[in-house]
Amino acid sequence: MTHTTTTTGLATVPALSDLELRRVDRYWRAANYLSVGQIYLLANPLLREPLRPEHIKPRLLGHWGTTPGLNFVYAHLSRQVRRRGTEMMWIVGPGHGGPAAVATAWLDGTYSEVYPEITRDAEGMRRLFRQFSFPGGVPSHVAPETPGSIHEGGELGYALSHAYGAAFDNPDLVVAAVVGDGEAETGPLAGSWMAHRFADPRRDGAVLPILHLNGYKIAGPTVLARMPEGDLVAMLEGFGHRPYIVSGDDPATMHQHMAHALDRCLDDIAAIRRRARSGGGPDGDRRHIEARWPMIVLRSPKGWTGPGEVDGIPVENTWRAHQVPLSEVRANPAHRRQLEEWLRSYRPEELFDERGAPMAETTAVVPAGDRRISASPHANGGLLLKDLTLPDFRDYAVDVERPGSAATEATRVLGGYLRDVMRRNPRTFRIMGPDETASNRLGAVFEATGRAWDMARLPTDDGVAPDGRVMEALSEHLCQGWLEGYLLTGRHGLFNSYEAFIHIVDSMFNQHAKWLKVSRALPWRRPVASLNYLLSSHVWRQDHNGFSHQDPGFIDHVVNKKPEIIRVYLPPDTNTLLSVADHCLRSRDYVNVVIAGKQPNLDYLTMDEAIAHNTRGLGIWEWASTDAGVEPDVVLACAGDVPTAETLAAAKLLREHLPELRVRVVNVVDLMRLQPAEEHPHGLPHSAFDALFTVDKPVIFAFHGYPWLIHRLTYRRNGHANLHVRGYKEEGTTTTPFDMVMLNDLDRFHLVMDVIDHVPGLDVRAAHLRQRMQNERLRCRAYTREHGDDAPDIREWRWTP
Template sequence: MPGEIIDRPNPEAKASHIPDDILALSAQFEKKSLPENDLASIKAFRRAASYIAAAMIFLKDNVLLEKDLSFDDVRPRLLGHWGTCPGLILVYAHLNYLIRKHDLNMIYVVGPGHGAPAILASLWLEGSMGKFLPQYSTNKSGLHELITKFSTPGGPPSHINAETPGAIHEGGELGYALAVSFGAVMDKPDLIVTCVVGDGEAETGPTATAWHGYKYIDPAESGAVIPIVHVNGFKISERTIYGCMDDKELTALFTGYGYKPRFVEDLEDIDTDMANSLDWAVSEIRKIQKAAREGNPIMKPQWPVLIMRTPKGWGCPKKVDGEIVEGSFHAHQVPLMKAKSDPQHLKDLQKWLQSYGPEELFEDGKPVKSILDIIPEKDEKKMGQVKETYDPYIGIDVPDWMPLAVDKGTEESSMQRCGELLDKAIQTNPKTLRIFSPDELESNKLKATLNHTGRNFQWDQFSNAKGGRVIEILSEHTCQGFLQGYTLTGRVGLFPSYEAFLGIIHTMMVQYAKFGKMAQEATWRGPVGSLNYIETSTWTRQEHNGFSHQNPSFIGAVLNLKPNAARVYLPPDANCFLSTLAHCLRSKNYVNLMVGSKQPSPVFLSPKEADAHCRAGASVWEFASTDKGLNPDVVLVGIGAELTFEVVKAAELLQDIAPELRVRVVNVTDLMVLETEGIHPHSLTNQDFDSLFTSDRAVHFSYHGYGTELKGLLFARPGTERITIEGYREEGSTTTPFDMMLVNHVSRYHVMEYALRGGAKVNEKIRARLVPLLADVKHRIEKTRQYIYNEGKDPEGTYDLKMLNGSGGGGVMYEG
């Protein structure tokens, strides 16, 4: 194959520079020759896929070089990333051979996502493109479509995504492939995921932490990952860190991570090297799994990792316009950028493409038999057609939450009660439900999830080989990657977190949502479970940790998703949270964000009332309203547990100081009902919106998130000039819980002020007393703040509530 013998991009990394006491691992392993026919087939597959990949980047016609290239045959816009393609194709060819040889069930996850031409070419050769996308069938017309439509409107994009058969990973943003791979093999004992990590991607923080993934894989119950680090030396325009490390340094690094590294770097016989290395990796995996499955698990096993050194852009012109291209960053994207206009570039392109010998690889546009000989015979074994990648949904049996409900008028922690539901769900679904938590499970009052399971941490002697369903690693990126891989292969996961730190995985969540959007548009892909987030330890209860822990911005990140994916719930009490959690665990294809309190707080609704309230998404709370909410002067709306408490308390206080004011209290638990009519599936019609909020009365919203988010949802509703909003103002410190309400203008007193001003517009009695009433409210604010600063605590009775069956609260709702 062209370019098979070439100097390394980093000659200093040669094994000959290693001291005698640490040998290059590649020298330690015996190399067995491949059968000649198999070797010829592997080389033919590589040549054919490389030809197609290069042609996809450049050609709009004459795709099999049936005549000399002309400028008219070249695309007007040259798009694509060639640099990583030869290495990805090398791996693909050998994985085909490996699957066929060992009858493996394997998924290929590609970290260098912009290497789509390599994967699409390989998928076309194996027939997977044609299976799901008939326009790309394995014949001459299908090949013409694939090559000419690549990176054009309506054609395959330049990066791997949900339109790519076999893909379970969005290739647009680097860093997540490895964690996704580990998530995919959990509870899939017969599955192997081969994951290529580019040496550019290896520089990202998420990848650096994901190398610890094996510490959370129990080989008795789960499959395995074969990581392949593709060291080609360059990013888009700079050397890579790994490319500047020699074999000794890389060996030390990966040995410390818990791996046994093997180098694939014999450029003179790369196919023999790769075939032997993959065979070795499978044998190492089987040793570890066999021991675990026979009841003798190896403590801290060394899992295989391959470090593959090949030149960047292997096979393309070595020099272009006097610049070194092959083996340099110039090969990263398009090696011949002027092929459409420069005669020499066009000539070089034709020479490059002809070097693969397309006339030997295709017969009337179909791949020759020798190429097909290494492709798995069974469709379900082809990497583009593994069922777990396109029709995986297993789902879970969600237990009935009603037996766990609590009595109205009592106090309960929503998280503690949800922990009980999750405990039952784990018992019912021992192989299809996992919890991924960044070391905050017990802090978030979800300890009950551990009643019948444990943590799955294989490097801990007390957790090793115990089959725990909870994974705690203090890396939000790794939790997210695990969750994505687990979900996209058919199971259900949950990600509980401190509210302030979910934003760390904002872009990962968005990348996943984009994958989900395209997956739903690809008719051949089946549904998957939803991504489920529980956001607790919220800003309203983080006064003891201070300003850094006060940040509800992840709500906005979810709100910005496509309406068919975005779901945001703010259940006001434990019963509502149980109903919401049960729904989210059953749902498919959504990104569910549930925001709630972990501290004991009032239970406003009975189980049946809570279920009806959650189905509706919002309702009038008659018990807190004047005359059950009829003919109100003003409407007060609570969104979020603590803020709803303040609204209800405000309504209670208003009965004392202004009994003539008619107040309607509304709670919104499904934030999406407020979206403009017709925009979101949950949006209220304008008529239904007015039935809750009236058509002409002042409405004040106390909202847990940033007020601008709510303004965006309500923007197109009629009569928004009568609406006022208060939310988190980016004000906080280490203070008391109620002071957090005060500084953010969401306290009961601030709600009372809005209620009086709004009610005065239609109620003459209130208007006549407005000035002294407001003075009373402002005095209460000042006296309360003075007490807090003098005493260092909130006033006694702050959290009593008479409206619930005439009983007060226990005073622990706002505990830190």
């Protein structure tokens, strides 16, 4: 099947009448005027008097280069929405497009609705200008403060993945995603061109990519802008798109071209939807697989309509237009005159009335109410959010006759719970992950749904379906972007991943956590469902894959963020995992990180005990302790499933060999409980912490991650000097599970040695036991080297009273 690219030119009949052309151009000029004003002006917003130095901001911050193109796109999108009634939102991919998004929201009236003090008059315009990139104001990029946005402009690469996340399960929505040509050079964006292969036009919305090529990034040319057009078209067609080219610099001609291109794109989308939704077979009419989803390639000058030259040096259509084209406006009268000429070139007297409000014809392209793109409820997803219908997690509990006597695979059991979450919430819950859902033992979810896949299927494929709700792509960036877009538009989800490779989205996590932190302080932003990570195949059970797959450091990265946003859970067994998962799926405005192994692990707590333990966040396991009613000699603390097992084995050895030693075992499931109450909402008061861990007794802490994190969380505690932490210390290889913990000195024998070394008076008295523990380590190491597996007494160890 061959395809040809449609390059738009003027249609036989112009796409815009003279009246429509005048209206869309007036809106565009007004948005450009407001954008320039935001970058430069403190006062005199309507140029009612000549510009003076005191009218100019002392520090000029902001980005002009991409802004006029964004305003151009928004004007034409608004016209189409008003004309067709399309349900639409937009994503601003180019990094610092904030002036455009704020200007268009003010013109539409949305900005004044959410910020009543920024009125639609001259005084409101002055405040709008003053606040931009100003202390106490709003950022220069598209941010949570910007109505109509779900996408943080401070980081590039995620416009398309966020757009598709927003479109999933929104069958009537069109998401216009503007991709900057600098952004298009990022890896995440390159992978996102394939995202439509995971969307089902029968039940999902559509994404309209608009690749905005203005030729330059910060200081140099961009690859796609310099690519021969035939090669660019071939690349985009190869990804499954039908590109419409809009190129030029003459406003009147460009308006006609853009209107024509959008007409074709929206007609194409409507036709694909009709074909997909009219099929009669069980899978519907799959002819849409062969359809080319439309997109626009918009070529316009960088800094379009701005200064052509400054001080004799070309600016418009060069990289110099990227930020602030005129940089010395306060001190340089020539620059100030040029700025005034630039602003007056938009003819503000034709755009705003005597009060400073937009004239009716200026906003004639703006749709009404929630159809305004800046007012889309999808961009404030909490307005649309509905609680999940969750099964009772208690129904999935495993029986625990006595602690540590039997083992289950925690994530496999969780998979059954998530399967039923999927069944009960067929339009509001999805699971994302990089081809690891089954590997992480969540395979039961495939009893409820398949893997999303809207391409050809072969008899050898397993569980792929066009309407699948498990989103698997071998790009953590794409999965994270999908989930962020899905959550921010009012739905729920879970990201499951191997622990070591979740680092790939470190910066995306950063941006989402910052988004939540800011949006929580904005009354008009409604709470959204939490971003939930399930990290399995973790550091201690990647013994088969080896060193490259062994890294627990995502926790360290997460706890750097604001405490009101982040939560970290290390459930020690299956029932605690079920309870934690239910809690996380019900939560709002958090990032929840849950770390749980997929391999068979001992179960310790009944469901009622697990719920109580999770509610406390940590606690003494009395059945494993020997200090009842008296002060302990030592505290054995643990966080994580493997460290918990090793701690219990160490406690058992101490009970056998040093029965007179009073040992307290404390398990931590909510890591943030270790912080003081004044540092984190979940933090323990000092008095409660001291009661658990004591202020003067040694604490041997076996931790899932890097040991210094525990010191960071507890450095203000009274007994911190007595805290001795064992964890991962960057020792790993392909080996056995127990040899892995021995490599990092987290094994039961080393924990016993730590007790002997740190409990006063034990070093001499228990010297024989210490040597025996060393010998046990040597025995276990030799066994693995000879047999390729752990010794039977290690593999089959169970807790016995």
